[in-house]
Amino acid sequence: THQWRGIIEEYRDRLPVSDSTPVVTLREGGTPLVPAQVLSERTGCEVHLKVEGANPTGSFKDRGMTMAISKAKEEGAQAVICASTGNTSASAAAYAVRAGMVCAVLVPRGKIALGKMGQALVHGAKILQVDGNFDDCLTLARGLSDNYPVALVNSVNPVRIEGQKTAAFEIVDMLGDAPDIHVLPVGNAGNITAYWKGYQEYAADGIAARTPRMWGFQASGSAPLVRGEVVKDPSTIATAIRIGNPASWDHAIAARDESGGFIDEVTDREILRAYRLLAAQEGVFVEPASAASVAGLLKAAEQGKVDPGQRIVCTVTGNGLKDPDWAVAGAPQPVTVPVDAVAAAEKLGLA
Numbered sequence: 001t002h003q004w005r006g007i008i009e010e011y012r013d014r015l016p017v018s019d020s021t022p023v024v025t026l027r028e029g030g031t032p033l034v035p036a037q038v039l040s041e042r043t044g045c046e047v048h049l050k051v052e053g054a055n056p057t058g059s060f061k062d063r064g065m066t067m068a069i070s071k072a073k074e075e076g077a078q079a080v081i082c083a084s085t086g087n088t089s090a091s092a093a094a095y096a097v098r099a100g101m102v103c104a105v106l107v108p109r110g111k112i113a114l115g116k117m118g119q120a121l122v123h124g125a126k127i128l129q130v131d132g133n134f135d136d137c138l139t140l141a142r143g144l145s146d147n148y149p150v151a152l153v154n155s156v157n158p159v160r161i162e163g164q165k166t167a168a169f170e171i172v173d174m175l176g177d178a179p180d181i182h183v184l185p186v187g188n189a190g191n192i193t194a195y196w197k198g199y200q201e202y203a204a205d206g207i208a209a210r211t212p213r214m215w216g217f218q219a220s221g222s223a224p225l226v227r228g229e230v231v232k233d234p235s236t237i238a239t240a241i242r243i244g245n246p247a248s249w250d251h252a253i254a255a256r257d258e259s260g261g262f263i264d265e266v267t268d269r270e271i272l273r274a275y276r277l278l279a280a281q282e283g284v285f286v287e288p289a290s291a292a293s294v295a296g297l298l299k300a301a302e303q304g305k306v307d308p309g310q311r312i313v314c315t316v317t318g319n320g321l322k323d324p325d326w327a328v329a330g331a332p333q334p335v336t337v338p339v340d341a342v343a344a345a346e347k348l349g350l351a
């Protein structure tokens with residue numbers, strides 16, 4: 001009876017649902033806000049991590065998907081479709097199971113992490129690997145949903161944004177006010193749009209006294225919002241944010257400008273450094289794309305853009321188990337020992 005009920009029940013009065021909306025939920029949201037000791041020391045600030053990998057399918061997408069699938073069911077849809085770099089498809093596949101719907105997913109061939117592919121497969125989604133990038137997949141998904149009886153559950157569907165804004169509510173509910181700065185990785189730009197909407201709504205209703213500055217970070221090889229133009233052939237090891245033409249482009253720019261924030265880029269090397277720091281020094285295992293927020297904060301701090309004493313929240317968007325290749329790559333090989341205490345103690349440096 002004390003279990004978190006999922007974002008629709010917890011924030012029902014702030015979401016476009018009614019008594020007749022069938023709530024399709026895996027009890028998403030209610031994720032940990034974890035104080036980050038090492039990041040706080042490095043920046044002289046009070047840094048928290050919003051650990052979205054703790055959601056049911058391992059990413060923040062579940063907040064939007066409980067809304068998208070519930071509304072699709074309310075409208076009588078029998079099938080849903082999405083384009084995805086992996087997490088949206090994993091989430092859509094799981095929530096479609098709960099709703100008894102067919103789920104079709106379009107993913108860029110060879111550019112999605114194994115864990116995410118495994119999720120879509122095990123949940124029984126119909127997967128098409130497209131010879132193209134995410135942007136091509138989204139174009140295809142939009143066309144299919146326009147012409148066939150299948151509901152689009154990408155973040156161009158506004159109810160996805162409604163669901164995802166609840167992460168900002170949780171942060172304010174926890175901290176008692178909005179932070180000074182909120183830092184996010186940016187790909188298709190739905191999430192930065194959603195957080196900004198959530199913070200603004202709480203401020204408008206006086207639940208928060210202020211709104212944060214929104215800082216977004218893209219991967220250098222996939223940074224259209226930084227370049228100010230579409231990137232035709234986006235590249236980055238952070239496949240989740242390998243996107244050259246973000247659907248929520250204008251909303252992301254509005255979030256940046258209205259909040260007095262900025263959108264910058266981080267290199268793959270900076271992403272991997274932050275990824276390892278989070279795991280090895282904060283105990284938080286995220287997927288590479290998620291580390292872009294923390295990489296960005298560290299970059300900004302090195303550039304002297306972070307005044308000490310501020311309260312900062314970094315969203316880490318997805319679980320490290322999604323893409324374990326990067327954890328294993330470059331790490332020392334485990335040592336093999338016989339079933340022998342002396343040998344084991346020796347190898348562990350205990351003897």
Ligand code: F0G
Nearest residue numbers: 084085087088187188189190191317318
């Ligand atoms: N982090 C992760 C782990 C993601 O999966 C995504 C987006 C983002 C950040 C960026 O969020 O698109 O709202 O700016 N993944 C989408 C997908 C594109 O298909 O799973 P955004």
